[in-house]
Amino acid sequence: MDEAVDDVQSLYEKQTKIHAREVKGLFNKLRDASTGVLLGVYYLLPWLRWDERQAVLFDLPARKFYIFGLTFWPQDFVFLSWLLIIAALLLFFVTALAGRVWCGYACPQTIWTKVFVWMERLAEGRFARRIKLDRGPWTAEKILRKTTKQLLWIGFALWTGFTFVGYFNPIQELTVSFARLELGGWQWFWIGFYSLATYGNAGYLREQVCKYMCPYARFQSAMFDADTLIVSYDVQRGEPRGRRQRGRDPVKLGLGDCVDCNICVQVCPTGIDIREGLQYECITCASCIDACDEVMDKMNYPRGLIRYTTENALEEKPSRIARPRTLVYATLLVALCIGFFVTLANRPMLHVDVIRDRNALYRELVDGQIENVYTLKILNKYDLAYPLTISAEGVDGLQVDTGDREIQIDAGAVLNVVARVRAQRDTLGPGSQQIRFRVETVDRDKVAMQDTRFFAPIERVQDDG
Amino acid sequence: MAAPDNNSQFDDDVEIEATRASKPWSRRAQLIAVVGWSSFLVAAVGTMLFFAFVDPVQMEDTMAGRSVSRMTGYGIGFFFFWLLSAGAAAVAVFMVQSGRQNDRDRR
Numbered sequence: 001m002d003e004a005v006d007d008v009q010s011l012y013e014k015q016t017k018i019h020a021r022e023v024k025g026l027f028n029k030l031r032d033a034s035t036g037v038l039l040g041v042y043y044l045l046p047w048l049r050w051d052e053r054q055a056v057l058f059d060l061p062a063r064k065f066y067i068f069g070l071t072f073w074p075q076d077f078v079f080l081s082w083l084l085i086i087a088a089l090l091l092f093f094v095t096a097l098a099g100r101v102w103c104g105y106a107c108p109q110t111i112w113t114k115v116f117v118w119m120e121r122l123a124e125g126r127f128a129r130r131i132k133l134d135r136g137p138w139t140a141e142k143i144l145r146k147t148t149k150q151l152l153w154i155g156f157a158l159w160t161g162f163t164f165v166g167y168f169n170p171i172q173e174l175t176v177s178f179a180r181l182e183l184g185g186w187q188w189f190w191i192g193f194y195s196l197a198t199y200g201n202a203g204y205l206r207e208q209v210c211k212y213m214c215p216y217a218r219f220q221s222a223m224f225d226a227d228t229l230i231v232s233y234d235v236q237r238g239e240p241r242g243r244r245q246r247g248r249d250p251v252k253l254g255l256g257d258c259v260d261c262n263i264c265v266q267v268c269p270t271g272i273d274i275r276e277g278l279q280y281e282c283i284t285c286a287s288c289i290d291a292c293d294e295v296m297d298k299m300n301y302p303r304g305l306i307r308y309t310t311e312n313a314l315e316e317k318p319s320r321i322a323r324p325r326t327l328v329y330a331t332l333l334v335a336l337c338i339g340f341f342v343t344l345a346n347r348p349m350l351h352v353d354v355i356r357d358r359n360a361l362y363r364e365l366v367d368g369q370i371e372n373v374y375t376l377k378i379l380n381k382y383d384l385a386y387p388l389t390i391s392a393e394g395v396d397g398l399q400v401d402t403g404d405r406e407i408q409i410d411a412g413a414v415l416n417v418v419a420r421v422r423a424q425r426d427t428l429g430p431g432s433q434q435i436r437f438r439v440e441t442v443d444r445d446k447v448a449m450q451d452t453r454f455f456a457p458i459e460r461v462q463d464d465g
Numbered sequence: 466m467a468a469p470d471n472n473s474q475f476d477d478d479v480e481i482e483a484t485r486a487s488k489p490w491s492r493r494a495q496l497i498a499v500v501g502w503s504s505f506l507v508a509a510v511g512t513m514l515f516f517a518f519v520d521p522v523q524m525e526d527t528m529a530g531r532s533v534s535r536m537t538g539y540g541i542g543f544f545f546f547w548l549l550s551a552g553a554a555a556v557a558v559f560m561v562q563s564g565r566q567n568d569r570d571r572r
Contacts, residue, residue: 061535063520077517186536212495213502 025290027104034105035114043159046166053170060168064412070344071412073379075351079344086336091216093329095223097321099230103217103283109209110283112160112202113269116153123149153203154195161195207269210283217280226311227319231284233264233275233306234314241275246299257301264288264306274306350386350448351379352439361455369422370456376417378439378448380409386441390419394435395454396427421454428456496558504550511546512539 048055050068057066065072072079091102103110124130124145133142165187166174177183183191201209210217224230234257241258244250250257258275265273267288270281274288292306310319357373365371380386388407392398401420409415421435432453440447490498521538533541 060539063535074517074520080513080517184536186540189540208490208498209502212490213498215503215506 025286025293027286028290031105031110031114031285035111038106038111039115043163046163046171054172056167057170058168059170071381073351073381075379076347079340079347082336082340082343086333086340089329089333089336092223093326093333095220096225096228096325096329099224099228100220100282100284101229103210104285107283109201109206109214110285112198113206115156116202116206119152119156120149123152153199157195157199157203158191160198161191161193164194165191207283211270211281217283221280223325225323225325226317227321227323229308229310230278231274231282231286231289231306232278232309232311232314233258234304234309235275236314238275238305257296257299257305259295259299261295263291263295267291347381348448349381350439350441350446351381352437352448352450353377353379354437354450354452356452362457364425364457365422368425370425370428371420371422372454374419374421374437374452376419376437376439376450378409378415378417380411380413380415382446383411385410385413386446389440389442390417391438391440392419392421392435393438395423395433398423398435398454400437423454423456425456428454430456430458432456496562500551500554500558504547504554507550507554508543508547511550512543515542515546 045056046054050066053066055066055068059066063074065076094101120130124133133145136142162174162178163171168190169187174183174187177187205213237256238258239256240254241260242253242255243260244253244255264275265271267290268274269285269287270283272279272281274282286308289306289308293303296303296305312319353376355375355377357375360373363371363373376390378388386409388409390400390402390407392400399422401422402417407415407417419437432455434451435454436449436451438447438449516539521533521535521542524533524538
């Protein structure tokens, strides 16, 4: 066995040393690309302008969300929940089709971990060197390298936290206040909170989050079937594994293609051995594929001993992309998306909420009328101001008194109007009845309606008799 | 960390992204992480839902006349929800853990 190890050793030492970047495989490049794109979007999006304002701004202090040309109000909450449902279904669909690509290529945990690892490598060198550094005494070099790493990490984490808060507060103003150290208490707090979370998660917790804390990791297998893309070791081809000298025919040695170099285990960020089969810890980062392909190339064996494949393909059965599960997910997804955009295009732009006066259910006026008082919260999502008329229906002769003032609502504004609604007593039943408020633009082009209750005395008061 | 064992000869040849943290977490650490993180997620959703319908500025009446700014309202709301759901998660974990222990004791 020792001899075998030596053989392998000498075999590899003859190879010229390869630079890290050049040996990086296809999937590593793909992950680099997705990391670059996603982080680029994250850090740059808040700086994008649209019509004199920030293109994407979740303005929590003003309770308005701006997404490019659209403005969302708390009343549009349904769209946010709808969007989240679409996102969840998309995740299911992609998982059924291609396995955990989310984990390997798009999850913020993976993305930021990758950047932090990259910074670590920049400051402390590569794997073996890093271990040596960790075990060695605190020399000047070690202090310098560790400090550099911490500075890089903290700086990047702060930038991340700042950007995060920039999605909720106008980032240009935020930058000015930040530079002058004039941020509000909560702004400081959330920048710190998010920076700390980034620093801890990407710097220290890393894939432990996937192993111990991620709910998706535990339930994603429910979306899996025999046609789902997985990272798998080809047992048929690889076994029996064993070390050997290059150039010797594995068939004669009675060996499979796996040289048992253990590199696939070493590169695995979650520390599993992919040769033991699919495990829930696997985040399909495909590092083991890249690493194994590298070794296969050196051995002059075909690549793909570890590869993206499906359970069916491994059993030499055909793999299908269109199958009941994916078709159902896809149909639902398309239907939800169409519904979303149709509803969005037709969403009510004039909105009214009716709040009853809390002090009295009703008032009896001297002339014998019954009066109920309401506050109407009218919301105009249009970019134009409108004069409004307010009426109510549901009881004969219902009158709405909003005072003498003409009611005019500004563009993108909320207007509170006190409305006194009166009805003749004899037109009312006992107790309460439903009425409906109509808020219309004067040209009757746009209308918002809201139902509410109108209260009257429970006993029909006997008139003079 | 996976120590440079008999395979260290590969370390310079094949770039290894050893991102692995030093060792597996203890059961206690796992439980704390699970309680903290799952309640964080729930609190995030809860905060979103709650403040979609409630404007902190208009909560003055229910807050004994004290008025709070929106950002303060959101902040307090979030940590209130986090604390609440972490409490629920912690109790759940405690029940499950202690129950299992009892089963084992009996056997």
